[in-house]
Amino acid sequence: MHSYAIGVDLGGTNLRISAVDENGTLLEKTTLGTEVSKGRDFVIGEMTDAIRTLRDKLRGTGELRGIGIGVPGIIDMDTGLMRESPNLPGWSEYPVRAEIEKRLGTPVILENDANAAALGEKWLGAGRDQDSLCMFTLGTGVGGGLVFNGKIWHGNNGMAGELGHTVVEPEGHPCGCGGRGCVEQYASATAVVRMAHEAIASGAAPELKRAAETHASEFNSRVVYQLALQGDKPAQDIYRRVGRALGIVITNMINALNLPMYVIGGGVSSAWDAFAPTLLEEVQARSFIYSVTTPPATLRTAPRKTTVITRALLGSDAGLFGAAKLPML
Amino acid sequence: MHSYAIGVDLGGTNLRISAVDENGTLLEKTTLGTEVSKGRDFVIGEMTDAIRTLRDKLRGTGELRGIGIGVPGIIDMDTGLMRESPNLPGWSEYPVRAEIEKRLGTPVILENDANAAALGEKWLGAGRDQDSLCMFTLGTGVGGGLVFNGKIWHGNNGMAGELGHTVVEPEGHPCGCGGRGCVEQYASATAVVRMAHEAIASGAAPELKRAAETHASEFNSRVVYQLALQGDKPAQDIYRRVGRALGIVITNMINALNLPMYVIGGGVSSAWDAFAPTLLEEVQARSFIYSVTTPPATLRTAPRKTTVITRALLGSDAGLFGAAKLPML
Numbered sequence: 192m193h194s195y196a197i198g199v200d201l202g203g204t205n206l207r208i209s210a211v212d213e214n215g216t217l218l219e220k221t222t223l224g225t226e227v228s229k230g231r232d233f234v235i236g237e238m239t240d241a242i243r244t245l246r247d248k249l250r251g252t253g254e255l256r257g258i259g260i261g262v263p264g265i266i267d268m269d270t271g272l273m274r275e276s277p278n279l280p281g282w283s284e285y286p287v288r289a290e291i292e293k294r295l296g297t298p299v300i301l302e303n304d305a306n307a308a309a310l311g312e313k314w315l316g317a318g319r320d321q322d323s324l325c326m327f328t329l330g331t332g333v334g335g336g337l338v339f340n341g342k343i344w345h346g347n348n349g350m351a352g353e354l355g356h357t358v359v360e361p362e363g364h365p366c367g368c369g370g371r372g373c374v375e376q377y378a379s380a381t382a383v384v385r386m387a388h389e390a391i392a393s394g395a396a397p398e399l400k401r402a403a404e405t406h407a408s409e410f411n412s413r414v415v416y417q418l419a420l421q422g423d424k425p426a427q428d429i430y431r432r433v434g435r436a437l438g439i440v441i442t443n444m445i446n447a448l449n450l451p452m453y454v455i456g457g458g459v460s461s462a463w464d465a466f467a468p469t470l471l472e473e474v475q476a477r478s479f480i481y482s483v484t485t486p487p488a489t490l491r492t493a494p495r496k497t498t499v500i501t502r503a504l505l506g507s508d509a510g511l512f513g514a515a516k517l518p519m520l
Numbered sequence: 521m522h523s524y525a526i527g528v529d530l531g532g533t534n535l536r537i538s539a540v541d542e543n544g545t546l547l548e549k550t551t552l553g554t555e556v557s558k559g560r561d562f563v564i565g566e567m568t569d570a571i572r573t574l575r576d577k578l579r580g581t582g583e584l585r586g587i588g589i590g591v592p593g594i595i596d597m598d599t600g601l602m603r604e605s606p607n608l609p610g611w612s613e614y615p616v617r618a619e620i621e622k623r624l625g626t627p628v629i630l631e632n633d634a635n636a637a638a639l640g641e642k643w644l645g646a647g648r649d650q651d652s653l654c655m656f657t658l659g660t661g662v663g664g665g666l667v668f669n670g671k672i673w674h675g676n677n678g679m680a681g682e683l684g685h686t687v688v689e690p691e692g693h694p695c696g697c698g699g700r701g702c703v704e705q706y707a708s709a710t711a712v713v714r715m716a717h718e719a720i721a722s723g724a725a726p727e728l729k730r731a732a733e734t735h736a737s738e739f740n741s742r743v744v745y746q747l748a749l750q751g752d753k754p755a756q757d758i759y760r761r762v763g764r765a766l767g768i769v770i771t772n773m774i775n776a777l778n779l780p781m782y783v784i785g786g787g788v789s790s791a792w793d794a795f796a797p798t799l800l801e802e803v804q805a806r807s808f809i810y811s812v813t814t815p816p817a818t819l820r821t822a823p824r825k826t827t828v829i830t831r832a833l834l835g836s837d838a839g840l841f842g843a844a845k846l847p848m849l
Contacts, residue, residue: 275808337776346777347778347780350775351778356808361689369805446682447664447681448673449675449680449682498676
């Protein structure tokens with residue numbers, strides 16, 4: 192009989208709950224719409240109901256090691272307070288962990304969702320043969336997570352890993368964080384769409400203009416990627432900017448931290464072909480590393496001290512697996 | 521009877537050797553001119569002779585814990601090879617550690633000089649009450665060192681901490697590392713002088729022009745600082761650029777690593793008054809931290825989770841103490 196853990200990934204649109212055993216085998220997975228608009232108490236209620244249901248269902252099948260929950264926000268690890276939560280209005284400064292624990296009657300581990308995704312990729316994904324890695328999750332925003340020697344690096348008050356808010360253009364686009372030119376302003380899905388609208392406004396991107404009109408509110412980073420694949424120069428330029436921004440930030444991380452692996456996940460990472468060449472050019476030109484490989488093919492065969500820059504392997508499940516791993520560390 | 525260690529700091533102009541006991545008390549200190557121009561073998565000979573002399577002198581007074589040596593270059597920690605050494609021509613790709621060990625007949629610990637300085641400040645300087653810190657050494661170049669939980673963070677192959685080569689201006693001044701716009705191009709003594717010459721060339725810096733003519737080859741970052749103190753606007757602007765570059769890089773480190781302390785040492789740090797205000801403005805505007813203090817005054821009284829940005833306390837001895845600490849970790 193295996194032991195298992197419950198992992199929760201709370202997103203802006205989905206609430207997903209899983210049971211994963213100690214070997215990383217997915218035992219159960221449930222997806223609920225989050226209905227964030229119904230408010231914090233409603234969402235926490237849905238979550239705790241679903242956790243209880245899963246726990247009851249698996250009772251007797253193995254030892255429950257604990258419950259890990261990934262949430263989109265900055266968490267004070269000491270208090271379990273959500274400090275900032277741009278995608279969950281009304282959750283800031285709320286004692287999320289304490290409230291969940293009260294309702295479940297058991298301790299839980301609360302973690303930033305991008306940190307959980309980094310841990311998931313370390314455990315079962317691209318980083319499964321590495322001790323340490325740095326992961327970027329390119330979604331609505333740009334999340335980051337650092338795993339050092341198998342554990343999430345939290346820093347002084349749990350705010351480490353906010354790689355989306357490291358600077359690539361000091362006088363660049365204003366960022367929601369109060370800064371300017373953060374990588375989130377160049378490498379998120381939101382940024383891709385903004386850059387597309389900027390290109391359209393410049394009058395030099397007729398195909399993007401047509402696509403924006405055709406798709407209307409469905410015009411997204413995926414549409415821009417499709418145009419780039421079809422050879423549209425303005426769309427390709429946008430993904431070159433994505434690659435350049437990521438290349439600069441990864442250079443900074445390489446020169447500062449010299450980690451063996453940098454993993455790129457999240458929705459925008461599916462446009463890897465369109466941004467990776469520029470990313471690697473930047474890293475080769477700017478960083479101190481001697482060789483870069485871009486697997487998956489060479490993941491297990493790369494020389495021991497090679498720096499690897501690669502796509503994530505677990506897709507949207509990275510955070511779910513990472514959350515489940517938290518109580519098993 | 522105390523135990524002690526021998527610490528060596530090899531610079532471009534000085535070779536310094538110390539004996540330090542386990543409590544951080546300096547027992548002996550010798551400074552030799554390095555005479556780098558006489559070549560690698562000569563310098564290593566001087567160093568090993570001086571180490572032997574010191575070891576013999578202290579024989580019988582305590583247990584020698586080991587020998588730590590800080591050198592200006594990137595070291596492969598596995599092999600003890602010097603990978604890059606801009607200030608020591610002819611030392612690159614040389615098995616420095618093996619050669620020193622052969623001549624002394626005993627193991628030594630070789631370390632990057634900026635890493636050693638960071639460890640010194642952690643042990644006996646600004647960071648003595650912190651577990652982790654990030655240190656910048658502003659000299660001819662900009663060195664960096666990361667101490668996590670009391671130990672130097674080396675990364676995958678000993679190249680971590682090259683903070684001087686993280687990017688602040690993607691299209692900025694070309695850097696010796698092959699990149700562009702590295703912080704070293706804006707916050708080193710060399711950069712201050714270059715920016716002064718740029719200001720002079722623009723025709724808008726008459727006082728700097730006069731000073732450059734008066735001091736000729738002695739025109740350095742200290743002269744520019746003196747002018748800034750006297751209210752010369754172009755000189756003040758140069759130090760604002762220093763502060764801005766450091767502010768951006770420290771923001772990146774805060775958002776990525778969330779360390780409790782950022783320490784600034786090296787010769788240029790004596791111009792703290794001229795660059796610190798801009799540095800702190802940048803950090804406040806861009807980073808996720810909630811409060812910054814700038815001691816020394818509050819070093820021991822800062823609230824536990826405050827982020828501290830401060831000057832180094834040990835001056836040029838930081839690297840010497842740090843090198844001595846290496847065998848005592």
